[in-house]
Amino acid sequence: MSALIKVDHLTRIFDVSKPWLNRVIERLPKALLTAVSDVSFEIEENSVYALVGESGSGKSTIGKIVVGLVPPSKGAVEVEGVDLATETDAAKVEAVRADIQMIFQDPYASLNPRWRVRDIIAEPVAAKGGDTKGLAERLLEQVGLSAKDADKYPHEFSGGQRQRICIARALASGPKIIVCDEPTSALDVSVQAQVLNLMSDLREELGLTYLFISHDLTVVHHMADKIGVLYLGRLVEEAPRDTLFDDPKHPYTRMLFDAAPRMDAFGREVEPPKGEIPDAINPPTGCAFHPRCPLAVERCSRERPEMRQIGQTRVACHLAE
Amino acid sequence: MTDTPVLSVRNLVVEIPTRHGVLRPVDNVSYDIRAGEILGVVGESGAGKSMTGNAVVGLLDRPARITSGEILLSGQPIHTLKGEALRRLRGKKMGMIFQDPLTSLNPLLTVGDQLTETILEHLGVSQQQARERAVAALEEVGIPAARSRIDSYPHEFSGGMRQRVVIALALCAEPDLIIADEPTTALDVSVQAQIVALLKRLCRERGVAVMLVTHDMGVIAEAADRVAVMYAGRLAELGPVREVLTEARHPYTSGLMASTPLASQGHERLRQIPGAMPRLGNLPDGCAFHPRCEFAQDRCRQNPGPTLDTCDGRAACWFPLGADRKQEVGA
Amino acid sequence: MADIQSEIRPSRLRRAWDSDLAWSFRHAPVAVVSAVVVLILIAGALLAPLIAPHDPFNPATLNLMNGFTPPGQANQFTGDLFLLGTDDQGRDVFSTILYGMRISLFVGFSAVLLAMVLGVILGLLAGYVGGWTETIIMRVADVQLTFPAILVAMLIFGIAKGITPPEYRDQMAIWVLILAIGLSDWVQFARVVRGATLVEKNKEYVQAARLIGRSPFAIMLRHILPNVLNPVLVIATISLALAIIAEATLSFLGVGAPPTKPSLGTLIRIGQEFMFSGEWWILFFPAATLLALALSINLLGDWLRDALNPRLR
Numbered sequence: 001m002s003a004l005i006k007v008d009h010l011t012r013i014f015d016v017s018k019p020w021l022n023r024v025i026e027r028l029p030k031a032l033l034t035a036v037s038d039v040s041f042e043i044e045e046n047s048v049y050a051l052v053g054e055s056g057s058g059k060s061t062i063g064k065i066v067v068g069l070v071p072p073s074k075g076a077v078e079v080e081g082v083d084l085a086t087e088t089d090a091a092k093v094e095a096v097r098a099d100i101q102m103i104f105q106d107p108y109a110s111l112n113p114r115w116r117v118r119d120i121i122a123e124p125v126a127a128k129g130g131d132t133k134g135l136a137e138r139l140l141e142q143v144g145l146s147a148k149d150a151d152k153y154p155h156e157f158s159g160g161q162r163q164r165i166c167i168a169r170a171l172a173s174g175p176k177i178i179v180c181d182e183p184t185s186a187l188d189v190s191v192q193a194q195v196l197n198l199m200s201d202l203r204e205e206l207g208l209t210y211l212f213i214s215h216d217l218t219v220v221h222h223m224a225d226k227i228g229v230l231y232l233g234r235l236v237e238e239a240p241r242d243t244l245f246d247d248p249k250h251p252y253t254r255m256l257f258d259a260a261p262r263m264d265a266f267g268r269e270v271e272p273p274k275g276e277i278p279d280a281i282n283p284p285t286g287c288a289f290h291p292r293c294p295l296a297v298e299r300c301s302r303e304r305p306e307m308r309q310i311g312q313t314r315v316a317c318h319l320a321e
Numbered sequence: 322m323t324d325t326p327v328l329s330v331r332n333l334v335v336e337i338p339t340r341h342g343v344l345r346p347v348d349n350v351s352y353d354i355r356a357g358e359i360l361g362v363v364g365e366s367g368a369g370k371s372m373t374g375n376a377v378v379g380l381l382d383r384p385a386r387i388t389s390g391e392i393l394l395s396g397q398p399i400h401t402l403k404g405e406a407l408r409r410l411r412g413k414k415m416g417m418i419f420q421d422p423l424t425s426l427n428p429l430l431t432v433g434d435q436l437t438e439t440i441l442e443h444l445g446v447s448q449q450q451a452r453e454r455a456v457a458a459l460e461e462v463g464i465p466a467a468r469s470r471i472d473s474y475p476h477e478f479s480g481g482m483r484q485r486v487v488i489a490l491a492l493c494a495e496p497d498l499i500i501a502d503e504p505t506t507a508l509d510v511s512v513q514a515q516i517v518a519l520l521k522r523l524c525r526e527r528g529v530a531v532m533l534v535t536h537d538m539g540v541i542a543e544a545a546d547r548v549a550v551m552y553a554g555r556l557a558e559l560g561p562v563r564e565v566l567t568e569a570r571h572p573y574t575s576g577l578m579a580s581t582p583l584a585s586q587g588h589e590r591l592r593q594i595p596g597a598m599p600r601l602g603n604l605p606d607g608c609a610f611h612p613r614c615e616f617a618q619d620r621c622r623q624n625p626g627p628t629l630d631t632c633d634g635r636a637a638c639w640f641p642l643g644a645d646r647k648q649e650v651g652a
Numbered sequence: 653m654a655d656i657q658s659e660i661r662p663s664r665l666r667r668a669w670d671s672d673l674a675w676s677f678r679h680a681p682v683a684v685v686s687a688v689v690v691l692i693l694i695a696g697a698l699l700a701p702l703i704a705p706h707d708p709f710n711p712a713t714l715n716l717m718n719g720f721t722p723p724g725q726a727n728q729f730t731g732d733l734f735l736l737g738t739d740d741q742g743r744d745v746f747s748t749i750l751y752g753m754r755i756s757l758f759v760g761f762s763a764v765l766l767a768m769v770l771g772v773i774l775g776l777l778a779g780y781v782g783g784w785t786e787t788i789i790m791r792v793a794d795v796q797l798t799f800p801a802i803l804v805a806m807l808i809f810g811i812a813k814g815i816t817p818p819e820y821r822d823q824m825a826i827w828v829l830i831l832a833i834g835l836s837d838w839v840q841f842a843r844v845v846r847g848a849t850l851v852e853k854n855k856e857y858v859q860a861a862r863l864i865g866r867s868p869f870a871i872m873l874r875h876i877l878p879n880v881l882n883p884v885l886v887i888a889t890i891s892l893a894l895a896i897i898a899e900a901t902l903s904f905l906g907v908g909a910p911p912t913k914p915s916l917g918t919l920i921r922i923g924q925e926f927m928f929s930g931e932w933w934i935l936f937f938p939a940a941t942l943l944a945l946a947l948s949i950n951l952l953g954d955w956l957r958d959a960l961n962p963r964l965r
């Protein structure tokens with residue numbers, strides 16, 4: 001039981017102010033958006049950790065911080081004990097970089113349209129001056145495409161096939177961890193099943209660890225071992241999959257489960273959730289969920305709840321038990 | 322009952338001439354929607370579901386055009402209408418809700434202006450009455466403090482509220498039919514639930530016929546009364562939503578249901594349909610689904626492909642899945 | 653393996669012919685006509701020494717008696733026949749146009765190349781690096797845009813003329829002209845490339861390349877540049893027409909190509925002196941050539957812009 005990734009009190013603030021001149025003329029304050037606020041979790045080797053949340057929950061930002069595309073404002077991410085943001089030993093950084101890869105949401109934007117598939121897949125290795133002979137062909141077959149596809153350009157493939165190419169590229173450097181940012185959101189249902197199955201197979205074959213980011217509860221339920229629920233940049237609940245789905249402790253998690261459309265709920269008449277996600281530039285005081293929470297008490301608007309361990313669940317709610 | 326359906330689409334064919342030949346994004350599609358009924362139209366991208374909706378409201382982008390079949394609104398043919406007549410009918414009898422609420426609202430006019438303009442044009446009431454109706458419409462779709470927010474601009478509303486405004490706009494001329502094209506796709510889960518509940522309530526209370534186009538089986542299951550499953554421009558299956566989703570008769574519908582991860586399943590592999598939907602310019606002979614179908618036989622590969630009429634009226638399949646091959650869905 | 657590939661894959665030529673761009677070209681009569689006109693004019697300019705009946709720059713072959721011969725008529729003194737007539741010094745207008753086009757096209761192409769290289773590099777840097785680099789580059793561009801391009805060109809031309817020694821002025825004139833037009837024209841390239849770069853740099857393939865650890869230079873050159881070239885091509889075409897006209901304007905104003913090496917603009921300046929004394933052809937034919945050249949290139953550019961426009965496929 002070793003933690004491969006350790007996310008420690010991670011915070012990321014974006015400056016979304018208007019340009020300096022406009023601010024001075026219109027007398028506007030600086031606008032700071034807290035995309036991620038004090039998030040901590042650990043991912044164990046060879047497991048699937050899922051981050052689930054609606055828009056503005058900060059789930060993609062966390063993914064980008066973990067792979068090193070965005071630096072954290074506060075806190076740290078350790079991959080295999082190395083903090084990519086502060087580590088100065090270039091060799092260590094290189095080694096960790098090769099161990100962590102990413103699959104993106106939009107399979108149409110994530111492949112350079114001017115490059116042949118062979119060059120796209122081999123780039124992670126070619127950039128380091130490695131041997132790329134036959135690499136693309138082997139990886140293409142591993143993800144269920146044909147070795148002949150290496151000579152084609154991305155526009156000759158469908159969305160699902162492109163996502164397979166993205167997976168092949170992610171595998172090229174022989175990584176241990178793959179961060180998957182909504183990998184099937186842009187795909188049709190029947191193709192989504194193919195890609196999810198492929199990801200499961202690869203995980204078993206190669207012993208991969210996934211950080212799986214998604215807004216789709218059914219997909220998360222299918223893939224994840226452990227799930228973290230995010231709301232407005234804060235981790236509100238974290239639990240092993242079955243525990244979370246059987247016994248959600250945070251009111252937001254419950255709301256999310258109730259609101260998700262279900263294929264077996266014909267003509268379901270439920271009271272839909274109230275309100276919408278608040279503005280992340282001016283988040284509510286105390287618990288970010290309190291304005292929409294059916295259980296909220298006075299304390300919730302005043303004091304931000306700490307993460308508490310209850311059984312196998314960690315939950316940030318004053319009232320959870 | 323002797324009532325004619327609000328919308329009746331008969332053997333509709335939409336064609337797009339291209340340099341590589343004529344494409345048929347909608348091929349021989351027929352269905353009815355009655356008053357107070359929600360018809361769900363599902364399919365994967367490129368199945369022709371949006372194109373069907375656009376054809377009904379007369380919003381096909383050139384060079385796409387209707388080449389045969391007819392569209393009847395309360396028994397009156399509307400596919401032959403053009404220009405002004407079509408435009409008047411579109412506002413008065415049909416309302417439209419699109420995926421992105423921003424594109425269906427004019428950013429330079431207040432919400433109230435857009436609502437009263439539509440009401441004045443179609444209902445023949447006074448300016449004052451139109452404004453009252455606009456407030457009522459906003460209240461009906463659940464916008465809090467409608468009277469004070471009516472003079473706001475679209476960008477001052479949040480995404481979910483904006484979609485409510487679009488729904489109010491679609492409803493304010495009291496149409497008989499609403500075409501909702503992926504109305505919840507751009508929204509978050511919690512807001513999506515609100516919009517689906519709103520659509521259902523309006524349909525029931527007002528007796529409007531709704532055509533709900535979406536790719537989300539969950540939304541269909543919760544909202545629709547009947548469902549039309551489209552594949553490669555053709556109707557694959559059409560029937561009451563519970564029957565189609567739990568006892569699919571077309572192998573495509575069944576595969577679609579099986580490949581959706583259900584919360585009740587565990588980590589086991591998903592059943593997947595091999596391959597991808599063929600491109601329109603490259604459709605196979607016979608049943609368009611046969612290359613991906615595990616039950617395909619010789620008859621499936623021959624011309625012409627099955628249609629609802631040539632089969633049992635529910636699934637366009639020569640060998641529909643029966644009670645002996647019942648699919649486990651949602652159990 | 654390579655043999656099998658070449659059997660299956662159609663030849664490069666065949667693929668080019670089948671491409672959407674080629675198809676759209678074949679179905680755009682205006683573009684085809686424009687392309688033919690441009691090609692004829694360029695061929696005429698390139699082959700001027702072979703085609704031109706006279707060498708207008710060799711004083712030994714000139715006969716002042718041939719001055720002012722109307723087009724298509726025999727000269728009343730010498731009996732010589734000139735297709736498009738002659739100017740005051742007896743130079744064959746047809747030949748001077750061919751040689752003039754060489755200079756106009758050379759200046760045009762070179763200036764656009766200079767503007768393009770400069771604009772693309774600065775645009776890429778501004779778009780990808782951002783921050784102060786972007787602010788400085790784009791503000792300079794903004795300032796330059798507030799002056800008419802021709803004014804900027806004249807300014808550069810004036811300064812350059814001031815600092816070159818008088819004996820080299822005529823030789824240098826062409827290069828100064830290229831520099832002046834090129835420097836006045838980089839802004840639109842930079843703006844368009846910056847805009848396209850801002851779009852491309854947020855696409856996930858660029859993030860994937862960053863993730864791999866590619867250097868910013870490699871990302872700009874290998875990933876972004878190929879994807880922003882389409883609009884650059886369109887602007888280059890339209891700029892070519894503008895550069896040719898700018899050159900003509902400068903030469904017409906007398907600050908461009910010297911009379912000893914006349915471009916189309918210089919020819920027009922010479923011609924307009926005779927416009928009202930009945931010798932219309934000295935002005936008309938160079939002007940018509942300039943018009944045909946600029947118009948055809950512009951129409952080609954318009955077609956290219958439409959054809960490269962992303963649309964539903």
